[in-house]
Amino acid sequence: MKDIFISAGISREHLDFLEEECLESPERYYKTYSQINNSEEMQLVPTDLIKGIDTMRSKSRKSWFYNLINADECNFRISTIKEFLSKITPTDLENFRESFKNEKYSGDNLRFVYFEDEGKYFAVSGGSHRTLFAKLVNAPYVYAKVTRYKLNQLKTKNFNDINQLTNELKSLVQELGLNCTQKECYTHKSYCLINYKTIPLLRFENKRILDFANQGRVNELYNIIEKQIDYLKLLKNKHEYYSRSPKLISKIIFLKDNIFIDNKVINDLDRMYKAGVSIILCK
Numbered sequence: 045m046k047d048i049f050i051s052a053g054i055s056r057e058h059l060d061f062l063e064e065e066c067l068e069s070p071e072r073y074y075k076t077y078s079q080i081n082n083s084e085e086m087q088l089v090p091t092d093l094i095k096g097i098d099t100m101r102s103k104s105r106k107s108w109f110y111n112l113i114n115a116d117e118c119n120f121r122i123s124t125i126k127e128f129l130s131k132i133t134p135t136d137l138e139n140f141r142e143s144f145k146n147e148k149y150s151g152d153n154l155r156f157v158y159f160e161d162e163g164k165y166f167a168v169s170g171g172s173h174r175t176l177f178a179k180l181v182n183a184p185y186v187y188a189k190v191t192r193y194k195l196n197q198l199k200t201k202n203f204n205d206i207n208q209l210t211n212e213l214k215s216l217v218q219e220l221g222l223n224c225t226q227k228e229c230y231t232h233k234s235y236c237l238i239n240y241k242t243i244p245l246l247r248f249e250n251k252r253i254l255d256f257a258n259q260g261r262v263n264e265l266y267n268i269i270e271k272q273i274d275y276l277k278l279l280k281n282k283h284e285y286y287s288r289s290p291k292l293i294s295k296i297i298f299l300k301d302n303i304f305i306d307n308k309v310i311n312d313l314d315r316m317y318k319a320g321v322s323i324i325l326c327k
Contacts, residue, residue, distance in 0.1 A: 067103065
C-alpha cells in the first residue's frame with residue numbers, strides 16, 4: 045500500500061510518521077472546554093493540526109495508516125477508499141492536494157471542532173474519507189466549517205477534582221486486593237461494583253457527568269466516591285488493627301467481633317478472609 049503513495053511522490057518519512065501517529069478522541073477535551081458562542085466559520089484547517097476523526101468512521105488509538113489498510117474494520121467505505129486511491133498518481137498528486145482547499149469540493153458538510161488551548165482540530169461530521177486522505181497525502185489545508193472551543197476553568201477544576209478522587213479510590217481498591225467492575229443497567233444507569241473475587245462488597249451509582257460545569261452534579265458524584273473511600277479506609281484500618289497482634293490473639297479478637305458485632309466492615313472482612321484474600325492475617 046505504501047508503494048502507491050511513494051511512487052506518487054509522497055515521502056517515506058511522512059508515511060512512517062502516519063504509521064506511528066494515532067488518532068485521538070476529543071472526548072476528554074469536551075469535559076474541560078466550552079463552545080465559544082457564534083464561533084462557527086468556514087476556514088482552511090491546517091492538516092498537521094488535525095488529530096482525529098470523531099464520526100461513526102475511524103478508530104481512535106490506531107494510526108492513520110492503520111485506518112487506511114484496515115478500512116473495512118474502521119468502518120470506511122471501500123468503494124470511496126478505492127476512488128481516492130485512484131487519484132494518487134505522480135501527475136495528479138498536486139491537484140489532488142489542492143482540491144482539499146476547494147470550497148465546492150468540501151462544502152459546509154465537513155465540520156471540525158477546534159480546541160484553542162490545545163491547538164487541535166477534530167473532524168466531527170461529513171468528510172471522514174476526505175480528512176483521512178488529506179492527512180495521508182500531506183495536503184496543506186482542508187476547507188471546512190469550524191466550531192471553536194475554549195478551556196473552561198470551572199470545568200477543568202471539577203474534572204481534576206473528580207479524577208483525583210477516583211484515582212484515590214482505585215488505589216485503595218488495589219491495596220485491598222479487590223477489583224472494580226462497571227455494570228450497565230437497563231435504565232441506562234451505570235454502577236460501580238467493588239468485589240473481592242466474585243464477592244460483591246460495595247455497589248454505587250457511577251453517575252456519568254456530561255457537563256463538568258454542572259456543580260450540583262459534580263458535588264453529588266464527589267460525595268458518592270468520597271463515601272466509598274471512607275468505607276474502604278475503614279476496611280483497611282480494621283484489617284491492620286487485627287494484623288498488629290500475634291496470629292492467635294488476632295484470630296480470637298476477630299472471631300469475637302465477628303460473632304458479637306453486627307458491623308458491615310467486620311462482615312465483609314469475614315467474607316474476604318473465608319475466600320482466602322492474600323492480605324488476610326488468618327492464612
